[in-house]
Amino acid sequence: MKVSPSLLSANFACLERDIDMINRSEADLLHLDVMDGVFVPNISFGFPVINAIAPMCQKPLDTHLMIVEPQNYISQVRDTGASIMTVHYEACTHLHRVVQQIRNAGMLAGVALNPATPVSLLVDILSEIDLVLVMSVNPGFGGQKFIERALDKVSELRRMIDQAGVTTEIEVDGGVNADTGARLAAAGADIVVAGNYVFKNDSPIEAINTLKAM
Ligand code: DX5
Ligand code: ZN
16 A cells, blocks of 8 residues: 555654655655644644645655635645645535646645545546545544544445546545554555554654555
């Protein structure tokens, strides 16, 4: 599987050190969780921080916007140099338009689903999106317990994608570790996000390798 370590669990006083570790690792992406205190009950970091770290990071930036009105920030995300911009299904009234705007800005378009949002709601847009981010915790915080139902959602999404003959990737975010990672790989996930499992690990590089090998 591909691995996208989540910077949310890094030491914010030592971001350069932690990004250097990611650069030296086998990680495929760097996951950046932007929170606005409205869509989710927490505030993380925004564009000043992302713009400061982007030049240090050699991995493609995987931005996950947990904010309302994400369509208003597409050009600012693009200007960070991000490769992927993921918006929440629940935050977009005109999801089709937002996805088109993200692609027109030159980025891959991702759509995130909260735990209570069924994957079947994506059937009419699956061929237009590059990635589905299945939330396996309620968004807003790192270090939460994996919601088992996410495994069924990944299996169902895998069937939908294969049936449609599209190349949309399945990314899973929240509570990923060696145990849940193995089960997600078996269910058909392409990418896992890992915050605490990587950054709170005695050996973050090995933790990344463990997930990569699945
Ligand atoms: C939660 C974020 C996640 C978070 C995952 O709202 O979207 O990306 O950093 O953290 P862990 O892997 O610790 O559950
Ligand atoms: Zn995330």
